[in-house]
Structures are given as structure tokens and as C-alpha cells.
Amino acid sequence: MKVVLINPNYRIKVKSNLPKKFEKERGLYPPLGLGYLAAILEANGYKVKILDANAYDLSEKDFLSRIFRVSPDLIGVTTTSFTFLEAKRTAKAVKNLLPDVPIVIGGPHVSIFPKETISNEEFDIGVMDEGEFTLLELIKALENGKNL
Numbered sequence: 001m002k003v004v005l006i007n008p009n010y011r012i013k014v015k016s017n018l019p020k021k022f023e024k025e026r027g028l029y030p031p032l033g034l035g036y037l038a039a040i041l042e043a044n045g046y047k048v049k050i051l052d053a054n055a056y057d058l059s060e061k062d063f064l065s066r067i068f069r070v071s072p073d074l075i076g077v078t079t080t081s082f083t084f085l086e087a088k089r090t091a092k093a094v095k096n097l098l099p100d101v102p103i104v105i106g107g108p109h110v111s112i113f114p115k116e117t118i119s120n121e122e123f124d125i126g127v128m129d130e131g132e133f134t135l136l137e138l139i140k141a142l143e144n145g146k147n148l
């Protein structure tokens with residue numbers, strides 16, 4: 001099974017009185033949670049690609065092109081409450097491109113607002129709390145034909 005884990009592009013320009021140098025040099029934080037998920041899945045024989053659309057500042061077209069080339073069997077999207085709208089927009093674009101590929105949403109926002117999050121049609125499955133082993137169990141269940 002091929003899995004793509006997505007950190008949506010959520011770059012937002014904030015107006016401030018700080019010099020542009022600070023904005024430019026503050027950097028980006030890597031999606032460590034996706035790295036933990038990938039490590040567990042890879043250790044169990046799954047092919048995983050992390051697509052950090054935020055780090056690469058990808059356009060939707062470039063982003064979707066990269067996903068299409070991988071041809072994943074499952075997609076995971078991470079979100080916080082601050083990035084939820086971008087995660088939702090990302091999942092909708094992916095769902096339009098690959099309607100039969102399940103989309104799993106995880107991250108802090110899902111743990112805080114599980115019912116509200118999974119009620120969005122863009123997401124097929126929500127994972128709360130620490131998802132490393134939950135995602136592994138979920139993938140095994142899907143492989144065994146279990147209807148979730």
C-alpha cells in the first residue's frame with residue numbers, strides 16, 4: 001500500500017511592523033507528526049511519501065501533480081485549528097482528483113473537535129490523539145477488506 005502524508009500549504013502573510021528580514025528568516029517548522037507516522041508505516045513495510053506543500057510553497061496544480069504521480073492508496077492530512085481551512089481545501093482538491101482514495105484527517109484539531117471535523121465530506125476517516133499505531137491498524141484493516 002502506498003501512502004501520501006500531506007502538510008497543506010498554509011502560508012499566510014501577517015502584516016506587522018517587523019522588518020522583512022525577520023519574516024524571511026523565521027523559517028518553517030517541519031511536520032514532525034507526519035515523520036513519526038511515516039517511520040512507523042515504513043518500519044511495517046509500507047511505502048510512504050511526505051508531501052510538505054507548505055515548505056515548498058506549492059501551487060494547487062503542482063501539489064496535485066505530485067500526488068497523482070505517486071498514485072496513493074491512502075492519503076493522510078494533518079491539521080491544527082489554525083490550518084483547518086487549508087486542510088479542508090487540500091482534501092477537497094485531492095478528492096476531486098482521486099475520488100476513490102480514502103482521506104484520513106489527523107492532528108490536534110481532530111482531537112479537539114472530532115465530530116465537527118469528520119462531518120466535513122472531504123474527509124473519510126478521522127484519527128484522534130497520537131495516530132502512529134492507529135493509522136497502522138487502520139491500513140491493515142483496509143487491506144483486509146474491512147469496511148470502516
